[in-house]
Amino acid sequence: MTEWVPDERIAALKVPTPPGWTDVALADLHGTMSDHAHAEKKAALSALSLMSKEPSRTALVGRMAKLAREELRHLDQVLGHLRARGWELRRDLPDRYAARLLSLRRRDGPAALVDRLLCAALIEARSWERLNLLGEALEADLGVFYAELARSEAGHYRLFVELAAQECPGEDVQARLARLADAEADIIASLPHEARIH
């Protein structure tokens, strides 16, 4: 079996999305897009929560505010595509993928911030990979939309890894990232395919 080499923009990921996810996601595109809308919202909420937790880290605060704005711009765009198809937003469902990854983070001291940033980096990387898969699989306006969205989200993984290095200079960011990425790969392998971003 050939080893998977991730796109450099999501370099930390250890495994690709398993074959079959895209078919499930496309079979209920309404569900997938609705979940995607909530995923953009939750990414904004997570950035704002990080900002609130670390108010004195001015660089981080500024980056998170801008990131949250970008995620809400994407939310607005997904909602527009849902409306154009006459599809209601569905209820937000708990995100087992993110919850399991975040449950592994350390809670105290500088390690807590590193882990939070690196979990965010991995979630962004995985989201990017899947938006890209949708962009490749879909046609017409939705194909263009998802391909453009993936392009615009591509820097988020790197943003979080860089912030971890800048804000927590005493931590071994790369070693911790590799370890959390191993865990992320296990989570991806163990979750069933659903019509959701993850």
Add this chain to the structure above:
Amino acid sequence: MTEWVPDERIAALKVPTPPGWTDVALADLHGTMSDHAHAEKKAALSALSLMSKEPSRTALVGRMAKLAREELRHLDQVLGHLRARGWELRRDLPDRYAARLLSLRRRDGPAALVDRLLCAALIEARSWERLNLLGEALEADLGVFYAELARSEAGHYRLFVELAAQECPGEDVQARLARLADAEADIIASLPHEARIH
């Protein structure tokens, strides 16, 4: 004593901000602006929470997503003004004003949605009034900023009142608004002046 007539853009408010608040707010402008940044963030969070609670109300969902974007644009702007002065964002403090107003809302059935929308309308109205006071009291770039901000926020009160009428046609929106506005006036009168938006 002459009766106070509120600006038509915040028509429901029963009392003006008591004299003295502006002096306290200006005496610790760093604190006031930091609180203002968090207030914009909390307004965005509230809009996103309402969106999540009522996913099938497509018009409301779209309005809340756009409102949240606008609030985060303002957050970004306030953070820029803080940075320009070398002022860190301070810790977010509980908002006793909003908590007390929201504690009065009914929790079940269509009344819950009406009350949530009307509380949001009153909070927006009060915020607008105070941003306007800051715009009048401040000079140079900050005076311009707050005056422009107030202009751009002026429609939010009306947005929430209109949504209440549209989404809950069986409710007496005006009567309930007047009643909540009485309560809001009592809360405003009872809280001490602080270097905060409210």
